[in-house]
Amino acid sequence: MPSIHYVEYDAAHQHDFVYSIPEGLDAWLLVLTQTPALFEVNGELQEYPAHSAVLYPPKHNIYYRACSRKYVNDWVRFDADESYITETVLPVGTPFSLPDPGYCHQLFQLLTLENSFQNDYRELSIDYLFRLLFNKLSEASQDKLTPQYYNLLDLRKTLYSNPGHPWTVSSMAAHLHISTGYLQTIYKSTFGISCMEDVIHCRIRLAKERLGYGQHKIAEIASLCGYANVEHFCRQFRQLTGFSPRAYREKLAAKQPLPRDEE
Incomplete structure (x- = not known):
């Protein structure tokens, strides 16, 4: 040793x-x-x-x-x-x-x-x-790091710690003082996912946590996760998990097995 x-x-x-x-x-x-x-x-x-x-x-x-x-x-x-x-x-x-x-x-x-x-x-x-x-x-x-790598990493950490913020590509680009097109290009090439897709995945992870451990109403969870519209939240949640938020909560409550990547 x-x-x-x-x-x-x-x-x-x-x-x-x-x-x-x-x-x-x-x-x-x-x-x-x-x-x-x-x-x-x-x-x-x-x-x-x-x-x-x-x-x-x-x-x-x-x-x-x-x-x-x-x-x-x-x-x-x-x-x-x-x-x-x-x-x-x-x-x-x-x-x-x-x-x-x-x-x-x-x-x-x-x-x-x-x-x-x-x-x-x-x-x-x-x-x-x-x-x-x-x-x-x-x-x-x-790794071959780009000149903007550390700024991108800080941005990603900020996204992950505050997914409920009303993020837009424009606000993220302004955060780094670069154009929206350049941000989208270097973000995906660095992390393998677009910046808004990353935000959406963060929000859905937070939503699954809230649905499984807490008494928040679905509308409250949608707001906590940065969605101004409950229907939009439910639609994206179903797209990423295969379940509606209500069905996801009910399956967790009944302790029914979920697909591995949905647990």
């Missing part, structure tokens, strides 16, 4: 911060940046954006430094002999962008907590967190 020497998140440094170890460490080093930084890659100094990850194996040249008013990162130095680390597909010594930096940041927070306390399953928990982290990094290293 991985053995942590030191792990830290939200480590902040001044504008003159430099980390240089030409001969490398005797351990692995994983760095996730929160600000832009300069990294030496193949003998050349290159600037990489915030939300980049870089993995250094033992004895690998390390050089990176701040390139703005401050430098902030999450980092962990550790030993490992597990194949998912030692035989990783991740590029070593070369930064790559993270599709969901907030997710990886939370994993660093959990790693720090687990490493700080002597809990009964501490080592096992740390190993699970490392496996999850390296899975996410492997996925990230294969």
Whole structure:
């Protein structure tokens, strides 16, 4: 299992911060940046954006430094002999962008907590967190992120957390300060679904939750899910689930089996 020497998140440094170890460490080093930084890659100094990850194996040249008013990162130095680390597909010594930096940041927070306390399953928990982290990094290293990716991701999280808002393509495009046509193109190419289809699916998921667990009237649920018209809500609900809202609620109440993707 991985053995942590030191792990830290939200480590902040001044504008003159430099980390240089030409001969490398005797351990692995994983760095996730929160600000832009300069990294030496193949003998050349290159600037990489915030939300980049870089993995250094033992004895690998390390050089990176701040390139703005401050430098902030999450980092962990550790030993490992597990194949998912030692035989990783991740590029070593070369930064790559993270599709969901907030997710990886939370994993660093959990790693720090687990490493700080002597809990009964501490080592096992740390190993699970490392496996999850390296899975996410492997996925990230294969992605080609568009310049608007992080803005799109923030928009999607906003949609998912508030599906009842009266979303329109125009309002979403205004949220990102781009045209409606461009939004529709990059949203579908990024997530495999159009922005309004995504909103509708979110609303129907919320409606199923309300129908199964609560005493709201169907008209109230329609309003909570962003529908001004109950008939329109019922029509879309049937299109996506195969049931009317009332029939769906009755089947759940009778504990009758629903198709797997409707549960």
